[in-house]
Amino acid sequence: MKLAKPEGRLAILMPGLGAVATTLIAGVELVRLGRSRPVGSLTQMGTARIGRRTEHQTVPIRDLVPLAALDQVVFGAWDPVSEDGEAVARRSRVLSDRDLAAAGAALRAVKPRPAVFDAIRVPRITADNVVKASGHRERVEALRQVAATSSASSARHVR
Amino acid sequence: MLFTASVEILQRPPEAALSLNALEAGIDRDDPGISPTMLYAYAALREGVPFVNGTPNPSVELPAFQELARDTGVPTYSYPPDEAPFQPTQELNVLLASKSDDPGPVRNDYWNSVHYVDALIGELLERIEAEKLLDDTIVVITGDHGEEFNDTNDNSWGHTGNFTKFQSQVPLIVYVPWLKPRQVTAVTSQLDIPPTLMQEGLGCGNDVSDYSNGVNLFGPLPDRRAVVVSSYVNHAFILGDGVFVSWPLYMQRYKLDGSKDKVGWPTGPLKGMGRFYGREERH
Numbered sequence: 001m002k003l004a005k006p007e008g009r010l011a012i013l014m015p016g017l018g019a020v021a022t023t024l025i026a027g028v029e030l031v032r033l034g035r036s037r038p039v040g041s042l043t044q045m046g047t048a049r050i051g052r053r054t055e056h057q058t059v060p061i062r063d064l065v066p067l068a069a070l071d072q073v074v075f076g077a078w079d080p081v082s083e084d085g086e087a088v089a090r091r092s093r094v095l096s097d098r099d100l101a102a103a104g105a106a107l108r109a110v111k112p113r114p115a116v117f118d119a120i121r122v123p124r125i126t127a128d129n130v131v132k133a134s135g136h137r138e139r140v141e142a143l144r145q146v147a148a149t150s151s152a153s154s155a156r157h158v159r
Numbered sequence: 160m161l162f163t164a165s166v167e168i169l170q171r172p173p174e175a176a177l178s179l180n181a182l183e184a185g186i187d188r189d190d191p192g193i194s195p196t197m198l199y200a201y202a203a204l205r206e207g208v209p210f211v212n213g214t215p216n217p218s219v220e221l222p223a224f225q226e227l228a229r230d231t232g233v234p235t236y237s238y239p240p241d242e243a244p245f246q247p248t249q250e251l252n253v254l255l256a257s258k259s260d261d262p263g264p265v266r267n268d269y270w271n272s273v274h275y276v277d278a279l280i281g282e283l284l285e286r287i288e289a290e291k292l293l294d295d296t297i298v299v300i301t302g303d304h305g306e307e308f309n310d311t312n313d314n315s316w317g318h319t320g321n322f323t324k325f326q327s328q329v330p331l332i333v334y335v336p337w338l339k340p341r342q343v344t345a346v347t348s349q350l351d352i353p354p355t356l357m358q359e360g361l362g363c364g365n366d367v368s369d370y371s372n373g374v375n376l377f378g379p380l381p382d383r384r385a386v387v388v389s390s391y392v393n394h395a396f397i398l399g400d401g402v403f404v405s406w407p408l409y410m411q412r413y414k415l416d417g418s419k420d421k422v423g424w425p426t427g428p429l430k431g432m433g434r435f436y437g438r439e440e441r442h
Binding site (some may be wrong): 011012014015016017020021024052077078079110115116117118120121122123124125135136137139140142144147148150153 | 160161162163164165166167170183186189190193194195196198199201202203205207208213214276292295350384
């Protein structure tokens with residue numbers, strides 16, 4: 001397996017635009033804006049030693065492995081509730097008002113696509129944004145369409 | 160695709176998830192056993208897009224999805240099917256396993272994983288040797304838990320269910336190129352790894368008791384000692400063939416081999432633990 005330098009965008013598609021997804025989107029945006037540091041992220045802050053210990057060569061992992069940079073990341077989501085990312089984040093009450101204000105535009109930009117949803121399996125959500133399809137095959141086609149479009153315009157660096 | 164949705168209710172894997180052909184047929188006939196997470200996973204993998212669990216769901220672990228991922232070139236986290244000498248296999252689902260289940264297929268699945276990891280470790284060691292680094296590299300191989308296949312006949316599967324030897328004993332191999340190899344039968348603990356590295360690798364001359372409760376594995380080993388083990392919810396110490404589990408309000412005792420005979424209270428460790436509870440002794 002050869003790794004080439006990633007070009008273009010890296011699309012992260014999330015089934016479920018809830019507290020977890022919106023916190024991730026806001027976190028990435030705050031780092032991009034220089035307002036936070038990605039503490040705990042191996043790819044962004046981790047380091048690796050190369051060569052022997054006595055050679056004292058330690059480099060960030062992101063310089064060693066050709067990974068997509070945060071500026072290349074774009075988000076998309078499916079959700080059975082039609083609220084945009086900012087409304088969800090505000091309701092979830094994970095972020096401080098200050099962080100919510102700073103990441104507001106990035107969160108607002110994520111509007112969920114109609115989801116594949118089954119109220120029997122996830123009973124506590126009132127859905128208003130569900131894929132209109134007559135069966136599993138049509139549902140799958142609707143999801144594949146989004147994945148294929150995003151995949152074609154995305155950075156692909158593993159060949 | 161990064162899965163971040165609400166967790167679905169637990170269900171037995173449907174027949175349709177057991178092979179890719181069955182899954183395709185199940186999607187065509189609108190099989191109610193196929194859940195939304197499975198449809199998302201199918202759509203991603205069909206497009207060659209990796210599917211990552213951000214919130215828990217078992218879909219991609221099921222055989223049909225592993226098969227689809229291999230077909231479309233998406234990395235999987237299972238061993239390759241052509242390197243699986245132990246057959247037949249079945250993925251362990253701790254929540255659905257029952258006492259009467261045949262442990263054979265899930266144990267085979269585990270053995271195949273171990274077999275494959277062994278091969279990968281071999282590749283790594285060969286690479287270190289080819290780079291001529293093996294003469295000054297210390298290699299430590301161990302695990303953070305054992306794996307039980309209802310060996311205690313108590314409907315215990317996997318790990319974190321109890322602290323019997325099936326779940327608490329792990330391999331520990333320490334290779335120090337400038338030291339003569341030896342096998343030890345004494346009870347050892349992962350706590351012993353730092354003192355071993357400090358003394359044998361980094362030349363630290365301090366007394367081990369200055370910084371650790373462990374011992375140097377290449378030095379004299381105590382013939383009777385209590386070792387501490389822990390899981391997500393509680394911890395225990397093992398002394399001889401006894402396991403003493405410390406729950407917030409009480410202690411539980413059983414044998415290391417899983418048998419239910421209670422073992423007598425050891426006085427030494429209890430005396431030592433007394434200081435956590437503000438009393439010298441607590442029986």
